[in-house]
Amino acid sequence: MAQARTSLPRTIAAHAVLIAYTLIALFPVFVILINSVKSRRAIFAHPLALPGPQSFDLIGFTTVLHQGDFLRYFENSMIVTVSSLALVLLFGAMAAFALSEYRFRGNTLMGLYLALGIMIPIRLGTVAILQMMVAGGLVNTLLALILVYTAQGLPLAVFILSEFMKTVSADLKNAGRIDGLSEYRIFFRLVLPLVRPAMATVAVFSMIPIWNDLWFPLILAPSEATKTLTLGSQVFIGQFVTNWNAVLASLSLAILPVLVLYLIFSRQLIRGITAGAVK
Amino acid sequence: MGNLKLSAVTKSFGMVDVIKGVDLEVNDGEFCVFVGPSGCGKSTLLRMIAGLEDCTSGDVLIDGARVNLTPPSKREIAMVFQSYALYPHLTVRDNMGLGLKQSGASTEEVRQSVARASAMLSLDPLLARRPAELSGGQRQRVAIGRAIVRTPKLFLFDEPLSNLDAALRVHTRIEIARLHRELSATMIYVTHDQVEAMTLADRIVVLNAGKVAQVGAPMTLYNDPDNTFVAGFIGSPQMNFLKAAALGLQAETLGIRPEHLAISREAGEFPGTISHVEHLGGETNVYIHTEPHGLLTVRLFGEHEFAVAEAVFLTPDPARRFLFDAKGDRLRE
Ligand SMILES: Nc1ncnc2c1ncn2[C@@H]1O[C@H](COP(=O)(O)OP(=O)(O)OP(=O)(O)O)[C@@H](O)[C@H]1O
Ligand SMILES: [Mg+2]
Numbered sequence: 001m002a003q004a005r006t007s008l009p010r011t012i013a014a015h016a017v018l019i020a021y022t023l024i025a026l027f028p029v030f031v032i033l034i035n036s037v038k039s040r041r042a043i044f045a046h047p048l049a050l051p052g053p054q055s056f057d058l059i060g061f062t063t064v065l066h067q068g069d070f071l072r073y074f075e076n077s078m079i080v081t082v083s084s085l086a087l088v089l090l091f092g093a094m095a096a097f098a099l100s101e102y103r104f105r106g107n108t109l110m111g112l113y114l115a116l117g118i119m120i121p122i123r124l125g126t127v128a129i130l131q132m133m134v135a136g137g138l139v140n141t142l143l144a145l146i147l148v149y150t151a152q153g154l155p156l157a158v159f160i161l162s163e164f165m166k167t168v169s170a171d172l173k174n175a176g177r178i179d180g181l182s183e184y185r186i187f188f189r190l191v192l193p194l195v196r197p198a199m200a201t202v203a204v205f206s207m208i209p210i211w212n213d214l215w216f217p218l219i220l221a222p223s224e225a226t227k228t229l230t231l232g233s234q235v236f237i238g239q240f241v242t243n244w245n246a247v248l249a250s251l252s253l254a255i256l257p258v259l260v261l262y263l264i265f266s267r268q269l270i271r272g273i274t275a276g277a278v279k
Numbered sequence: 280m281g282n283l284k285l286s287a288v289t290k291s292f293g294m295v296d297v298i299k300g301v302d303l304e305v306n307d308g309e310f311c312v313f314v315g316p317s318g319c320g321k322s323t324l325l326r327m328i329a330g331l332e333d334c335t336s337g338d339v340l341i342d343g344a345r346v347n348l349t350p351p352s353k354r355e356i357a358m359v360f361q362s363y364a365l366y367p368h369l370t371v372r373d374n375m376g377l378g379l380k381q382s383g384a385s386t387e388e389v390r391q392s393v394a395r396a397s398a399m400l401s402l403d404p405l406l407a408r409r410p411a412e413l414s415g416g417q418r419q420r421v422a423i424g425r426a427i428v429r430t431p432k433l434f435l436f437d438e439p440l441s442n443l444d445a446a447l448r449v450h451t452r453i454e455i456a457r458l459h460r461e462l463s464a465t466m467i468y469v470t471h472d473q474v475e476a477m478t479l480a481d482r483i484v485v486l487n488a489g490k491v492a493q494v495g496a497p498m499t500l501y502n503d504p505d506n507t508f509v510a511g512f513i514g515s516p517q518m519n520f521l522k523a524a525a526l527g528l529q530a531e532t533l534g535i536r537p538e539h540l541a542i543s544r545e546a547g548e549f550p551g552t553i554s555h556v557e558h559l560g561g562e563t564n565v566y567i568h569t570e571p572h573g574l575l576t577v578r579l580f581g582e583h584e585f586a587v588a589e590a591v592f593l594t595p596d597p598a599r600r601f602l603f604d605a606k607g608d609r610l611r612e
Contacts, residue, residue: 169362169364171360171361171362171363171364172362172364172366174326174329174331174351174358174360174364175358175360175364175365175366176366177331177350177351177352178329178331178351178352178356178357178358178378179352179377179378179381180352180353180378180381180382181352181377181381189366189368190366193367193368194367
């Protein structure tokens with residue numbers, strides 16, 4: 001079947017394009033990784049060379065792990081990202097379910113209002129957010145970041161998930177109602193598993209901006225105890241001197257957790273896509 | 280026990296009136312079929328009986344008790360859906376047992392009920408599978424089994440056979456008829472297939488645009504329709520409608536079933552030209568163009584040789600004709 005619809009030259013061309021794209025996309029990552037294990041001299045002399053016996057140097061990693069509380073930053077980033085994601089997915093899915101499932105006055109308006117957040121960047125409200133956090137005594141806590149990121153992620157989550165939830169069979173939900181399942185069980189046991197691919201999409205889209213964000217940690221939680229990884233790495237970038245070894249090493253380390261989370265979610269993504277296609 | 284009474288129920292979605300006042304009584308043990316064209320509100324009416332949709336006005340009574348405010352799970356009903364609607368994450372056994380379990384039955388009761396239902400539908404080999412591992416026909420049997428397990432007062436079916444292929448549809452139809460006899464339960468069945476309606480029903484409710492057009496036993500609707508809508512909807516091929524004035528009758532329309540319209544090469548009441556002939560073996564359908572009645576159908580039993588473009592004469596059987604007034608209501612002779 002696959003042969004009937006594709007010819008060899010076409011397959012080669014398609015793969016060539018995809019491979020070229022992959023190379024371009026991976027190149028910066030590759031450069032970061034190889035240079036993170038090179039000595040400072042080697043980084044500047046031959047930035048594209050692979051680390052050899054002479055240029056190999058773990059100074060970057062040792063600096064990162066000893067100077068500053070790198071593990072603490074790491075932990076902070078993880079806590080903030082995972083908690084925000086969990087909240088975005090939970091509340092986003094619940095709001096999406098309500099919008100797609102129940103007929104009530106103002107349903108459409110509510111949907112539009114929630115979608116508005118996609119178009120208006122949350123950073124416009126930074127001053128107000130800061131005032132609010134000061135008033136609530138939340139400055140320099142991870143909770144402040146989690147709250148802001150949850151708010152930032154919700155509009156897109158509600159938008160994508162409510163579209164998906166409309167496609168879940170109404171008969172299935174009605175069968176659950178006749179069998180006496182509560183609306184919560186219908187939501188958690190029947191609907192959520194069926195929109196898992198959409199949840200994974202939302203998770204991937206929401207995760208990267210949260211992990212990489214420098215703005216809100218700098219404004220809301222710059223204390224030593226609450227610094228995130230991205231903010232923590234900034235100590236190596238000075239106005240006059242930049243410790244490139246340390247910057248590259250911390251960036252390499254910062255890639256890892258995102259990669260792991262991405263792998264978890266993308267498995268779901270692909271499983272969802274193929275399950276629909278094969279049936 | 281299980282009788283149903285609808286009194287003046289209506290349903291509007293926003294500005295659109297979908298059900299425009301339906302009164303109906305379904306007796307205990309009756310097999311009642313709702314038929315009507317697509318979009319006439321059959322499913323909506325069924326969902327209102329189930330409690331999945333609120334009534335805009337009017338009352339729904341099950342066994343004499345008003346259930347307008349009772350949630351679906353407390354109405355002691357079971358519903359079989361067109362799309363099967365099995366829970367994808369549960370095995371067949373758990374799918375069937377879930378409703379009973381939710382209503383607080385003991386594990387032993389659930390096990391016995393599932394065993395009884397699965398024996399009735401020969402589902403035993405499938406009990407450990409998940410819905411994804413079943414064929415369409417098997418899924419529909421499981422969905423029917425799930426309905427039986429709860430021993431409900433009312434069985435509601437919403438076009439349960441329309442996703443099945445022709446052979447399976449006949450088979451499952453017979454199975455449903457058998458279940459109705461064995462359980463002697465009240466069943467309400469929605470379909471737009473009139474063969475299903477005629478073969479299964481004790482009583483048929485013909486719906487047209489949110490209103491009941493006629494209620495009656497299948498043969499009553501066939502032999503004694505109240506209006507042109509029912510006359511045209513029940514029976515296949517469709518009834519012929521002739522212009523009564525052109526035949527010198529005091530009515531707007533004359534309805535005559537294709538088997539009661541005589542065809543002859545020599546003489547008859549009015550002439551026409553054959554435009555198409557269908558040979559089905561057991562019967563022959565002849566389509567004839569006439570002035571001013573348009574295309575008429577004649578149904579002949581056995582094999583007959585007619586050629587396209589042949590000139591013929593037609594005569595309606597006066598004993599089997601129906602007369603209708605300008606509004607489409609029957610004029611009884
Ligand atoms: N949730 C809804 N909101 C608005 N209109 C609706 C809704 N559900 C149904 N309708 C309308 O109500 C009418 C009746 O729908 P219903 O599903 O009862 O038709 P049906 O007789 O079951 O048709 P079919 O044979 O195609 O299943 C249709 O015109 C439909 O557009
Ligand atoms: Mg329907």
